[in-house]
Amino acid sequence: MDVKIQEQDSVMTASLIGRLDTAAAIEVTKALQPMMDNAGKTLVMDCSEMSYISSSGLRIFLTLRKAAAAAGGKVIVRGMNPDIRQIFMMTGFLNLFEVE
Secondary structure (H helix, E strand, C coil): CEEEEEEECCEEEEEEEEEECHHHHHHHHHHCHHHHHCCCCEEEEEEEEEEEECHHHHHHHHHHHHHHHHHCCEEEEECCCHHHHHHHHHHCHHHCCEEC
16 A cells, blocks of 8 residues: 655545555555644545555545544545445435435
8 A cells, every 4th residue: 555645735635556456554644744733734545546444544545534524624535436426425424424
């Protein structure tokens, strides 16, 4: 799993590339620390190149959402493939995030 973070104006975008499985979750959590540190901004999770998400991966999204809500920011999830969208829908996460 690879994570690339870009910042433009007050928007931070994290591009998630590959499989966000349990083994990658610890590394991804560390890589997303700049997003947590800037939770008051608009945070975009670009999933267009993410092929899989586990429950550990979902937990990362939820933790980021809670931090953003507490700091007055928001999380937008962008570019989910049909399989990822189905997981978000089945778990109720689709209702928790702004989805593009």
